[in-house]
Amino acid sequence: MNASELRDIIEWMIGGARSAPTPPQMMAECCERLVRAGLPLWRIGVFVRTLHPEIYGRHFFWKPGAEVETGTVDHNILDSPEFAVSPLSTVFRQGVEVRARLDDPASARFPIVVDLQAEGVTDYIAVPLVYTDGFVNASSWTTRQPGGFTDEQLDAIRSIAVPLARYIEIITLRRTASLLLDTYVGNRAGERIMGGQIRRGHADTMDAAIWLSDLRGFTALSDRLPAETVVEILNLYFDCQVSAIRDHGGEVLKFMGDGLLAVFPIDEYLGDEVQVCSRVLEAARASRAGVEALQFANGDAVERFRFGLALHLGRVLYGNIGGGNRLDFTCIGPAVNLAARLEKIAGRLGRTVVASERFAGISDGGWSDLGEFPIAGFAKAERVYGLYDEAPVAAAS
Structure with a gap:
């Protein structure tokens, strides 16, 4: 992991990621820069809850060489059996990290592990993205590196999660204000x-x-x-x-x-x-x-x-x-x-x-x-x- 490049990425995010004017572009550029800095990323997800009467949250997915996928889920997801046993559910409810090394039998408690194994993933970690008021969103990070993430790489992910949460909080607040105004005044x-x-x-x-x-x-x-x-x-x-x-x-x-x-x-x-x-x-x-x-x-x-x-x-x-x-x-x-x-x-x-x-x-x-x-x-x-x-x-x- 190149420590100097990691610091540059963090400073870029703190400065508002100005070279990437939209959230999908920011996510793509951030992940690509992290890979160049030596972080062996595969499929990355960011999950942001929204204040909207119909939409529970938005998700963003990045994979190397592909466009960032975006989408929304409605409030019915809270009642779905799949979400109840998802690592993200634990992150949202408890605000803690959830790790699933695919060579660890205990990880089988998460059904998502089966899908990740089919992609050749060796390690998965869900990291909370905590707003200044304590509100928790989530991110998921996977790798296909043999043996999974190293301790140094996990520390790099955690260091990125803090400025990422601040960036998302600012963007989300602006988007929430716009959605609420649209909902209540048109x-x-x-x-x-x-x-x-x-x-x-x-x-x-x-x-x-x-x-x-x-x-x-x-x-x-x-x-x-x-x-x-x-x-x-x-x-x-x-x-x-x-x-x-x-x-x-x-x-x-x-x-x-x-x-x-x-x-x-x-x-x-x-x-x-x-x-x-x-x-x-x-x-x-x-x-x-x-x-x-x-x-x-x-x-x-x-x-x-x-x-x-x-x-x-x-x-x-x-x-x-x-x-x-x-x-x-x-x-x-x-x-x-x-x-x-x-x-x-x-x-x-x-x-x-x-x-x-x-x-x-x-x-x-x-x-x-x-x-x-x-x-x-x-x-x-x-x-x-x-x-x-x-x-x-x-x-x-």
Whole structure:
């Protein structure tokens, strides 16, 4: 092991590994430099847990002469029998090293040893990567060197684990902040906040298609069901909309009880109103079908659900609004207010999807004129449109 080269690698990592701008590139360069310094590495893995509602963690695998493999695992891995008997499970739970020399019969307790033997691996060590707050991630190191790792080589791996943990902690914190912002405020809003748009009053205007929906009969439903059941129903109901909205270029800004506010931005330079409205309508039809198919067993009865959706096109103010140090990144403006009024009209008319005259005039979706209605807070009445393929039903209470 070349001690001078090892120190250079450690200093490079402490300095932020600037020659490798992405985590996979950093891992590739680090492992290649370690091999040149005399560390006989074969398959190396780094396993990083994440703060994400769907993803338990990310993994990175390096082998000589190959691209770094990356992937994710969901939270179900915690219940898998394979993970329970993995060395990594011990590292995560106890924060200790786990070694499996393949010539040691005791290593047979780890099923992964069989796979490693098939690759010609002679030694395996899982090393904790400990953050400054004590949070533990893990790394695995293998070699095909006869006799396994030497004590000097193991010490080199342990010395690398410390700066590697710091590098991963910094990258993970930035990534976690981005993921949390995406999860709780939406992708575009998250990008703006990460970009420094954090002060109250920081706002921009944009043209967008506005989506405002509401679950019919929710008040009566929540009055007669346990709170836990209501939350479960809401999650199923929102699932019917969120994926359709995101798949068609929209961004969910806010959940308001059983209500949902989303926007589909219009590019001011492309002038793509027709394409945007077409995607919005596709998302609306997909959401309508999903909610119509949704049912929930309630004792001997089966609850079925309906929702109302108002679509409008207009200019919104998009930015930070709030009081003191508690802010919300959302959109406001007359266009949003009009969408909210239209959603109430949809309920009175027994319609699922309604649109303003401006949206229906741009979207070629087969609209029927439902009449002109006075709008509270607006001086002018608004003509409202409904889909041809939708018959009105009795409004839910």
